[in-house]
Amino acid sequence: MALQDLTPQLRTRLSRMERAVGWFVFLATALLLFGFGYYLYHTAERKGWFTIKAKFVTYISSAAGLKVGDAVVMKGTEVGRITLIDPLEPRNPLNVKVEFEVRDRYFRYIWRDGSVVKVNAADFLGKRQIEITVGTNGPAISVTQPITVFTNLDDLKQLVVATTNHWQLAQDILDENSNIIFGAYTMLNETNFQHIAELTHDPIYAYNNTDPTKNHVVAVWRWHSHRYEMITPGSESAALPALESPAVTERLQKVVDQVQAALPNFLALTNQLSALLNNGANAASNVSSLAVSAQPIVTNANSLIVNLDTNVTATLISLSEMTSNLNAQVQENSNVLSSISKAVTDSDTFVQGLKHHWLLRSAFKNENKKTNAPPAKPISPKP
Structure with missing residues (x-):
């Protein structure tokens, strides 16, 4: 219709x-x-399409256990991804080139001192992962702050004088012995600027800390030149040193090889140990037989010791009784000796009395008789 x-x-x-x-x-x-x-x-937000990323590169001896797209971790947290694994040409001592990206804000924790790439084992099946350590000192490797190169030092001096505490070094100032006199991030002022101008006549790299940052990485730290360099298309990514540990399977293979090499010696040692155990068993049997043979001797010795203990006890009791009797006799003899001594003393007194009696005096004459008595003291005549 x-x-x-x-x-x-x-x-x-x-x-x-x-x-x-x-x-x-x-x-x-x-x-x-x-x-x-x-x-x-x-x-896009989850995958970090709107997040600032910093590119880094490191060199390792082997890419075993690594592949493009693997996570890059920092303190156990995923902070980026591996973007490139490129084996280098033969005879190149760097062997394998690995590039990876680190998201904002984590790449701001990667500093010149203390930040290294660790290639650690991730499991027992040969997989490995890249871990970045947090920096301890020095400038950040990648920055979003614009860097200005001053070929005319007078221009920089005018800016330093006009705007105080705004301009900072973006490089290290070295002396003739390559010692760092003024490090990166040093605040410029009239005093140290004069000293810096005396130390170097090259262009000075500096930045204004009040300028707004960019939404991308604009400069990276170059180790060989001790300064930041602006990123240009085709420029090399920021380099980090690597500390590589072999995969668990490689370490297990080394252990297996060592065990295989030591196995013949271990078997020989086992045979020697078996013979030693047999000798020990025979010695134990002989010791057991000797113990059985010595059992009667031990029994007799035990009986002898028991009898000896009984005889010694009886002897000690008899000796104690004899000592008591002797003590009693000595006490009695002491009384006898006292009586004899008193009798001798009385006899001597009686004899002395007879010597002085007029009737018996002539019987006790001792003229010209040598005695042990001392001579009588002469009596001097009275004047």
């Missing part, structure tokens, strides 16, 4: 329905596009 055949009322109703359907299709399409855009935005 043609539209012209419809009544005006039906035509009006159909036009309203068409407009409603059109609005529904428009809103559905807009909602679909909004959802698709929201999904793309969150996917």
Whole structure:
């Protein structure tokens, strides 16, 4: 049926329905596009498409256990991805080139001193991972602060004088012995600027700490030149030293090789140990037989010791009794000796009395008789 055949009322109703359907299709399409855009935005945000990334490069002896897309970690947290693994030409001592990206804010923790790339074992199946250590000192490797190169030192001096505490060094100032006199990030002022001008006549790299940062990395630290250099298309990424440890499978293979090399000696030692154990068993049997043979001797010795202990006890008791009897006799003899001594003393007194008696005095004459008595003391005549 043609539209012209419809009544005006039906035509009006159909036009309203068409407009409603059109609005529904428009809103559905807009909602679909909004959802698709929201999904793309969150996917990009999750994958870090809007995040500032810093590129780094390191060189290792072997890429075993690594592949493009593997995670790069810092303190156990994923901070980036491996973007390139490139084996170098033969006889190149660097062997394998590995490039990786680190997201913002983590690349700001990578400093000149203390930051290294560790290639560690990730599991027991040969997989490895790249870990970056946090810096301890020195300038950051990658920065988003614009760097200015001053070939005319007078221009820099005017800026330093005009704006105090704004300009800082973006390089190390060395003396003739390659000692760092003024390190990067040193705040420039009139005093140290004069000294810096005396030490170097080369262009000075500096930056204004009040300038807004960029939304991308603009300069990287170069180890050989001791300064920041602006990133240009095709320039080399920031380099980091690597500390590489072999995979677990390689270390296990080395252990297996060492075990295989030592196995013949181990088997010979086992045979010697078996012979030694047999000799020990025979010696133990002989010792057991000797112990059985010595059992009667030990029994007899035990009996002898028991009898000896009994006899010694009896002997000591008898000796104690004899000592008591002897003590009693000595006490009695002491009284007898006292009586004899008194009798001898009385006899001597009696004899002395007889010597002085007038009747018996002549019987005790001892003239010219030598005795042990001392001579009588002469009596001097009285004047």
